[in-house]
Amino acid sequence: MPDDMANPRAETPPASEEPHLQIGEVAERTGLTQRTLRFYEEKGLLKPPTRMEGGFRLYSEDDIQRVEQIKHLQQLLGFTLADIKEMVDAQETITEIRAQYRAEAAPAQKRAQLIRAREVTERQLELVRQKVEALGDMQSKLDERLERIRGWLEGMEKSEKTKAKAAT
Numbered sequence: 001m002p003d004d005m006a007n008p009r010a011e012t013p014p015a016s017e018e019p020h021l022q023i024g025e026v027a028e029r030t031g032l033t034q035r036t037l038r039f040y041e042e043k044g045l046l047k048p049p050t051r052m053e054g055g056f057r058l059y060s061e062d063d064i065q066r067v068e069q070i071k072h073l074q075q076l077l078g079f080t081l082a083d084i085k086e087m088v089d090a091q092e093t094i095t096e097i098r099a100q101y102r103a104e105a106a107p108a109q110k111r112a113q114l115i116r117a118r119e120v121t122e123r124q125l126e127l128v129r130q131k132v133e134a135l136g137d138m139q140s141k142l143d144e145r146l147e148r149i150r151g152w153l154e155g156m157e158k159s160e161k162t163k164a165k166a167a168t
């Protein structure tokens with residue numbers, strides 16, 4: 001099946017005033033790889049972009065804003081690959097320390113192992129605390145938004161009741 005048939009948005013470049021960027025430009029601007037952008041498209045996180053006749057993807061400012069939102073949520077709600085590596089490496093370090101720990105070992109050796117285990121665990125805990133703090137900030141913003149919406153709805157209901165009373 002030709003690429004144009006697989007992508008209903010395939011067309012010549014848009015005639016609108018809005019600038020469109022190719023995938024490499026979007027990758028550079030957002031700090032993501034082209035592969036990641038294609039993955040987002042494949043998983044439905046991004047709508048299939050407009051394509052030039054040669055099949056090159058063209059992204060709008062709305063597409064870029066969506067990519068930025070995806071990145072923000074990924075960073076907020078999940079660990080980066082670097083964080084994941086650090087957490088997994090830390091767990092391996094703890095496992096190694098446990099395997100090497102011997103009750104009959106010299107106190108200085110046991111102390112050094114316990115200090116290392118504490119340091120590694122503290123770093124893991126700090127990563128988790130950072131995520132919890134970021135989620136708390138997001139929760140506060142959503143709580144504020146919900147309160148504003150509730151206030152608007154209450155105002156509308158009062159206004160409608162006042163109008164209904166005046167009409168009778």
